[in-house]
Amino acid sequence: MAKKKHEEHENHERWLVSYADFITLLFAFFVVMYSVSSVNEGKYRTVSDSIKAALNPVNSTPTSRLPFAVGDSKPKMINTDMASANEPVIRRMKEILKKIHPSLALEMPDIKIVETGNGTIMISLPESILFASGEARIRPEALPFLKSLAQILIELDRHVRILGHTDNVPIRTAQFPSNWELSAVRAVMVVRIFSELYEVPISHLSATGFADSKPVATNDTPEGRTKNRRVEIIILEKSLTEETLDSMLPGNVPPALPF
Numbered sequence: 001m002a003k004k005k006h007e008e009h010e011n012h013e014r015w016l017v018s019y020a021d022f023i024t025l026l027f028a029f030f031v032v033m034y035s036v037s038s039v040n041e042g043k044y045r046t047v048s049d050s051i052k053a054a055l056n057p058v059n060s061t062p063t064s065r066l067p068f069a070v071g072d073s074k075p076k077m078i079n080t081d082m083a084s085a086n087e088p089v090i091r092r093m094k095e096i097l098k099k100i101h102p103s104l105a106l107e108m109p110d111i112k113i114v115e116t117g118n119g120t121i122m123i124s125l126p127e128s129i130l131f132a133s134g135e136a137r138i139r140p141e142a143l144p145f146l147k148s149l150a151q152i153l154i155e156l157d158r159h160v161r162i163l164g165h166t167d168n169v170p171i172r173t174a175q176f177p178s179n180w181e182l183s184a185v186r187a188v189m190v191v192r193i194f195s196e197l198y199e200v201p202i203s204h205l206s207a208t209g210f211a212d213s214k215p216v217a218t219n220d221t222p223e224g225r226t227k228n229r230r231v232e233i234i235i236l237e238k239s240l241t242e243e244t245l246d247s248m249l250p251g252n253v254p255p256a257l258p259f
Contacts, residue, residue, distance in 0.1 A: 119237030123149070124216075127229035134171055136185040138193055146190070149233070150198030156235065159204050160194075162187040163232040167225035168212040184209025186231060 111129065114122040127133070130142045138146070153160055164183030176182040187207035194200040217224035 121235040123233040123235075125231045125233065126226065127231070128226075130190070130231055131186060134173070134176070134182070136176075136182060136189050138189055143193070143197075146193050147198050150194050150200050153194065153200050153204070153235065154198075157204070158238060159206075159236045160200070161232075161234040161236065162190045162205065162207045163214075163234065164207070164209040165214055165216075165228060165230050165232065166212050167215075167228045168219040169225065179211035180209055182209075183211050190231060190233070 110126045112124040114124065116122070129145075130138055132139065164185075164187035166179040166183050168179075171179055171182055176185070184207065187209050191202075191205045191207045195202040195205055212219065212228065215224075215228045216230075217227040219225050219228060
């Protein structure tokens with residue numbers, strides 16, 4: 001006699017297994033998301049606090065980087081010390097200029113030495129000393145001066161910025177499409193002379209072209225345009241910041257020292 005087939009029981013709770021797996025995965029997902037968000041928030045707070053501390057140094061002492069403290073009643077004493085430290089350098093430069101003056105066939109006032117109160121020295125050389133009009137090749141007559149100056153730069157072990165300037169008369173040649181290229185290449189040529197011929201450390205040198213953006217005289221007269229076509233050699237005091245350096249650009253420097 002055949003057995004009576006048992007009727008299969010239908011499992012209505014089978015969906016609970018899948019639902020439990022889904023809930024477990026969802027819980028794990030939220031745990032991971034919470035952990036990641038907590039890490040990012042911590043990093044964000046750290047970065048945020050660092051930025052705030054840099055921009056608002058409440059407890060810092062920034063005056064240690066300045067030549068004198070804000071409100072100091074004797075700032076000139078420190079500036080005088082810096083100036084006195086540069087006096088031998090200034091004298092040597094003047095002696096060099098006087099020796100090479102005949103070979104340059106130029107009047108002495110064409111070369112200016114400016115000493116700022118923060119110990120920086122600026123030498124302003126007119127275009128005619130270093131270059132022919134519209135060119136960037138160093139004149140051979142200028143090499144003795146650049147060589148002597150390079151020896152001083154090596155001894156001082158300071159950073160030096162070479163700044164090229166032009167007047168506002170446009171130049172359009174195959175080599176120099178504008179005054180920007182002319183001023184920049186002239187500054188670079190002086191840097192190359194110092195580093196490649198006279199062994200001034202290249203890490204101490206930089207070159208910048210300003211075209212006609214930093215005039216020292218009016219461009220409405222031939223005399224003014226002549227003064228604006230120049231190369232400036234800035235010998236930095238070792239502790240200077242970029243902000244201090246920018247303040248020494250044309251229009252922010254004292255009158256040239258007399259010879």
